[in-house]
Every structure is written in structure tokens, then in C-alpha cells.
Amino acid sequence: MKTTLILAGVLAFSAAIGAHAATGVKQAGAAILIDGKVYYLPRPASVASPFALNARRGAGGQPAASALKRGDVLQPASQPESATATGLILAQLMPHAQSAAVARDHGLTVSFTMQNVVVFDTPTRADLLAVQKRLQADKRVKLVQIEMASNTNYAY
Secondary structure (H helix, E strand, O other): OOOHHHHHHHHHHHHHHHHHHHHOOOOEEEEEEEEOEEEOOOHHHOOOOOOOOOOOOOOHEEEOOOOOOOOOEEEEEOOOOOEEEEEEEEEEEEEOOHOOOOOOOOEEEEEEEEEEEEEEEEOOOOOOHHHHHHHHOOOOOEEEEEEEEEOOOOOO
């Protein structure tokens, strides 16, 4: 009985590993959550180890939080192809909110607008996660999403 349970556990574990390997998704680097999806941001060699002398540190000696910049290439947890942060942010504004005023207050440029949906272009060196967080805190903004682009066409 004990041998059967151990064998069943080993088989279940190996099946889970096999299923993960079949997707071809390599999960390496710092995991970050963007719009409800997990992505992996590859770490530079200098911060790969917590014991590196030149590793960036935040408050209390903890590793610094990941920043997402325009052009960063991420590995989605759900697909084998990489995705690139375009620097564009899609936002749905509350009724009667002015897109130009929101853009001005957050240092963004309006790239496209249609009714209460706006595409903002961020400055080149802006931290997209920080911009998203600031926009989410703005009472004039209802929904915020960072654009991630890939060359993948999936049938839905």
C-alpha cells in the first residue's frame, strides 16, 4: 500500500513536470504581475544573486522592486513566445473626464482617444508599473492596462 502511494505521487509529480515542459515556457528571472498575468523579467547578471556586491537593494536590505521600461522583453508564464512592453497604456476614463488633463497630470501624451477610452504614450525612461499604479489611484480613471506586444497569433 505504501509503495503504491509513493509510486502514485512520483507519477503525478513527473506528469506535472512533463506538462510544464511540454509548454516550452522557460520561467526565469523576477516574476511580475501585469494586468492579472504573470510575466518573468530576466535579471541582469549583476542582480541575479542576492549575495552580489553590486546588487540593487531597497529599503531594509531587501532586493529592489522590478521596474518595467519601454522595450523590456518579458516571458509570459502562459505562452512560449516573449512579449515586449511597448510603452503604451490603455485607459478607460470615467464619464466627463478630460484625457488631456489626465495626460498632463501624469506626464503622458495622448496617442489615441475614442469616447472615454484613451491610449497614452509614456516617456522613454518611465517605469510603466509606477505609471500604471499612479493612474489606478486617479479617481478620473476607471481601468488601466499596459500594452504587451508579441508576434503570436492564437486562435481563440
